[in-house]
Amino acid sequence: MATWFLIIIYLAFISLGLPDSLLGSAWPVIWPDIGSSVGSAGIVSMIIAGGTIVSSLASGTMIKRLGTGRITLISCILTAGALLGFSMAPSMVWLVILAIPLGVGAGAVDAALNHYVADNYKAHHMNWLHCFWGVGATLGPIIMSAYIADHNSWRGGYAAVSIIQFTLVIILLVTLPLWKRVAAIRELERPHNDEHVESDKLQPEPTIKANLFRIKGVKPSLMAFLFYCGVESTVGLWGASYLVGARNITADTAALWISLYYGGITVGRLITGFITLKVPNRLLIRYGQMITIAGGIILLLPLPVSFSLLGFILIGLGLAPIYPGLLHETPARFGREHSARLMGYQMAVAYTGTTLLPPMFGLIATKTSLSLFPFAVLAFLIFMLLSAEKVNRILSKQVKVN
Template structure:
């Protein structure tokens, strides 16, 4: 039963990744059909991201009221309807209208499923969960490319993805009772060896303190901001850097950046096995150090092949960071507020991926794309610094609370 539900959750994360990369692939054809300016795709992207940020921020209250299963079902239904709306859209205005539920649905699913897996399953499942997002993000462009290359019909591509989403919504509907059964019977809730200690550490502060007032939450949010800033900025501007600074052909640069994404996807698959031996905080630290080494290779005056190694290192380094940070949320801040904090983390993460790449692009347009590797080093270093400060703070809090507990028992 637990395994079957986990398969459903994996399928949901594939569906979460499917629409994420469709717009960029289809836009060259969509732009011609609608006669729209190039920058219209940016407005659509911002609309989707805005909806995702909003739904992530309110996801804590929504999930507490309706439960993860119902929210996931309704959210997938919303994204399916939105994609169907893209298929029928007669104008850009309708695309923008449909982009709103697409973003709202994605944010709620992301926050809800991340919290559910973090609370009820072991760390390796979180890594594999985000690996399946990569599978969806890879399949989306492949499906769209088949239709565009065939009859130049981007609408058929959106229709096909929409049908897949509706099919998942039907599966989710018929498995709604399963979620509560697993929640009651699951013996893997959090990490068994840490659950009792975690409840003790957060019992006192969870009663009266608001989520954002819990010590360390803001440092965690900073880590998420810079993580997604790095991940999305490398993906958006890495090719431009290779072409304009390293003087590579555009096709070769695109292949090198694809290896960066391959590093993230494969790295998360491998991380799932490594979590059996190494803790989340250690994996986060190792990943950040590897990513920092990769960004350093990009600005050193070395042959171009070292840039390829740098991109692969960044991808492999980033791979464990995001899923491990998400899985640590209940352990760091307690299960009582984990849903709300998870929503905040996802909202800040989407904020980083939405605004930091355009900010670097705007700065580069007034200077040079050569600032790209220096900015990446700064972003990764800021992520590492905030993460290490958080680890030190949590360790200090645990020592203090453990001492207080021992003193109380002694008295």
């Protein structure tokens, strides 16, 4: 049952990925239609991310009170309704208002599902979980590109995704009783197959009221999350605008190219799920960061425009193992007892990156030029690499001491 139940969780993560890539791919045609400015996408993105921060910080408490199943159901209802509202929004004001439930819903389901899978399944399942987020994030721009090209309507794209979300709401409602049942089964099996049992011993468990920020490695780990989500969302939000404004590509083609960026994340996580059976997360995270930096350098170099597509795909492929790898390592690195609370903090800091970095670049681009996009992306990637490597150094020293 636990294996079949993963299908429901994967579907939930497809729904989580669908709206994440819509705004950036559609923004080149949204802002002229509603009479806004190119830089105001950062405002909507910031509010969405702000909602995710609030719900992520509260996720530990909500999981205990409501359970993962109910949180996932309620979150999908919020996002589906918000997306339907986006499709009918007459002005920028309505996009700002609807961004609140969209962000709150996304943050709650993200933290809840990540904790559930990290606590109940192995590393390859975490990679495949985020692979299905990539499926949703890839389908979003494809759907939007089709509506823009065939119907010249970004509103139709949002309406189509809303219908998909409401369909998932029905599935989640029917399968609601399974969440606790599967978790109970996994708990009974844990002494025989829990891969975290030995690794938990590397670090003494603090008391339940202990300050999690005092645990060695937590702070640089949080910074790695901040820059990961910051760069992922910056590329997703501003990539199409950069291609249209700085590289003179049509809006529908730019949306398609951004879908291939998310496709790189998706395919990378599918492959990484198999590789984790042989290669530890720490190495996969490092290799992924090197690939992203190679993609960022390609974007930066004065190459023909077709190379930009290669740069986006490489960044996507490189990002693939980083986020699920960092998440799945949470119970092993910092203790299972506090993984739910720390997972919420990680989500909150990650979405702080989503809140701050894309709008920051939007402000810079408005004052200067969209051509600075590759410089910003490469800088964020380098900071992410430095943060993740600092965690590895701290934990390596700790293992030697123990």
